[in-house]
Amino acid sequence: MRHARMCYDAVIFDNDGVLTRPTATTVHREAVRAAFSEFGVEPTTEGVDSVIHGSFARVQRICEIHDVDYEAFWPRREANAAAAQAAAIERGEKTLYDDVSVLSDLDRTMGVVSNNQHETVETILDAFELRDQFEVAYGRSPTVEGYRNRKPSPHYLERAIDELDAESVLYVGDSNVDVLAATRAGADSAFIRRPHRDDYQLAANPTYEVESLDDVVAIC
Known part of the structure; x- marks a missing residue:
């Protein structure tokens, strides 16, 4: 885990593979x-x-x-x-990772930016009673333009950062597009290597590589 800036105004999370298990x-x-x-x-x-x-x-x-x-x-x-x-x-097939519970200990403004549909993000926040933890939440709009603005474009991440009025941001994701979107948005990145990413090859260097959300809390 490579250390850089240790104090962030906000921490923003990808959803699939970070907060919830990937959709089958x-x-x-x-x-x-x-x-x-x-x-x-x-x-x-x-x-x-x-x-x-x-x-x-x-x-x-x-x-x-x-x-x-x-x-x-x-x-x-x-x-x-x-x-x-x-x-x-x-049906209980798409669930939260167990370590999402540690985010209640994270004394930072938090948000969600996902490549999934915005409607799906909203459903997840409601179904798992997470809405109160996150100040902003963005998924892609259900349009051709929304699809084109998905990561690695920083479009939605920049919108979240602007809405939070944050100067120093850590973005937590599980893919190369997350790392690249963070870099383009001027944010630091934490790549979380969940079990489905055991053999995943990083094409870009994240600020940190972590194994769990506990590590993210420790960074902050």
């Missing part, structure tokens, strides 16, 4: 299939996975193959993704 691929696939079904389309698993993991150009291509207007498709994809994840939370 089956849930994401269910959401994409449900969205295409509204247009009378049954895509292949390869096509579905291209929508989940591919670039937006790939999403457009899959829509073109099935003669679906991608600008009409995308809001339905986002709505179905939010609904599918809400159902996974209700």
Whole structure:
């Protein structure tokens, strides 16, 4: 764990892989299939996975193959993704990490900035009774522009920092895009190596590498 600035005005957290366990691929696939079904389309698993993991150009291509207007498709994809994840939370399949409880000991202004849908972030804050802990919370808007503004763009992170009026910020994430977004926003970063990141290769250097949220509390 590399030490740098030890006092921060605010600590902002990614959601999936940091606060909550990542959403299962089956849930994401269910959401994409449900969205295409509204247009009378049954895509292949390869096509579905291209929508989940591919670039937006790939999403457009899959829509073109099935003669679906991608600008009409995308809001339905986002709505179905939010609904599918809400159902996974209700079924107890998408849960908090146990160490989230230590954040009650963190005497700093806190926020959430996620690449997930804003509606999903709101659902998580309510379902797990976290709303009072975070001053701001941003997920991506359910639009093409919202998707383009996801990390590694610093767009939503910068909005959160501005809203918090914070000068020194630590952003906690579990991916290269989190580290890069923090750097672009002028924030320090803490990469948390959860079990699903055991073999993950960092392409950028975070300010810190930690194993748990306990380590984040210790930093601050």
